Amino acid sequence: MSRTRPNSRRVRDMRQRLLCRDGRRCFYCRTPFTSDTDATLDHYIPYSLWRTWWARNLVLACTDCNSGKGDRLPWPLVWVLLATAPACPAGVPA
Secondary structure (H helix, E strand, C coil): CCCCCCCHHHHHHHHHHHHCCCCCCCCCCCCCCCCCHHHHEEEEECCCCCCCCCCCHHHEECCCHHHHHHCCCCHHHHHHHHHHHCCCCCCCCC
């Protein structure tokens, strides 16, 4: 998908695919959605850092989790990035 927000029909279709992919639950707290309209689209990597509407960067979240995460990287992603970062950056003496 492109960097611009898709039209409402494509967003609706994408939401249905994400509901099936994620088991109709909030991606973060795993609470089941009582209705499909309770699910909010969330960019796993914040849109401010990676301007894309690719489905692999979108998850469905409940309103509380989506607003709680805000514009931050999720902790599991931060842990992966820190674990794979070199102990001493290239060009910096140890």
